[in-house]
Amino acid sequence: MSQAPIRVVIAKPGLDGHDRGAKVVARALRDAGMEVIYTGLRQTPQQIVAAVVQEDARVLGMSILSGAHNQIFPEVLRLLKEQGADDVLVFAGGIIPDEDIPALKTAGIREIFQPGTNTDDIVAFIRKEVSA
Numbered sequence: 215m216s217q218a219p220i221r222v223v224i225a226k227p228g229l230d231g232h233d234r235g236a237k238v239v240a241r242a243l244r245d246a247g248m249e250v251i252y253t254g255l256r257q258t259p260q261q262i263v264a265a266v267v268q269e270d271a272r273v274l275g276m277s278i279l280s281g282a283h284n285q286i287f288p289e290v291l292r293l294l295k296e297q298g299a300d301d302v303l304v305f306a307g308g309i310i311p312d313e314d315i316p317a318l319k320t321a322g323i324r325e326i327f328q329p330g331t332n333t334d335d336i337v338a339f340i341r342k343e344v345s346a
């Protein structure tokens with residue numbers, strides 16, 4: 215019996231226009247058989263959480279290269295909780311310095327993928343977490 219595909223929202227929060235990484239990741243997840251909803255650029259935390267809830271997504275991946283991750287990620291996590299959607303697996307990638315990672319993980323970002331990540335590792339991570 216085949217399982218339903220994993221639904222993933224890939225989001226670009228904030229003002230940064232770097233969308234290559236998000237598109238590369240979205241394509242890789244799609245090629246791996248997942249259902250991917252890409253939000254497009256410059257989304258607010260409210261818009262991102264609305265997309266996750268409306269699309270009934272199991273996974274949210276945020277791509278950020280602007281440096282605003284310490285402000286934006288906690289707000290997204292807060293809104294997910296407010297909406298009763300804090301069981302969603304949230305992870306991220308982009309330009310996120312090593313020293314910021316521990317606090318973001320403590321706040322609830324499950325994993326962070328920096329430049330140079332092989333997309334196979336991202337696919338494997340989602341499959342492992344969702345089946346756990």
Ligand code: B12
Pocket residue numbers: 224229230231232233234235236238239274275276277278279280281305306307308309327328329330331332333336
């Ligand atoms: C290409 C590029 C641009 C292009 C963007 C084109 C586009 N449409 O994306 C252009 C020329 C437009 C640009 C502009 C600017 N840029 Co620029 N840019 C880059 C550069 C050289 C490469 C980024 C890239 O595309 N990499 C290829 C993709 C595939 O890699 P990636 O995004 O890192 O994604 C990988 C991982 O990070 C991860 N990942 C990423 N997202 C996600 C999401 C999820 C869910 C997961 C799981 C994984 C994941 O997986 C991907 C695959 O491995 C970087 C430097 C660098 N080496 O990273 C600077 C860089 C990001 N830019 C920078 C800056 C400052 C700017 C400008 C502000 C410059 C200026 N003064 O105008 C503007 C801002 C424009 C804007 N509106 O936001 C800085 C950011 C500094 C910071 N945050 O601290 C960087 C780091 C350069 C630097 N060293 O200073 N830029």
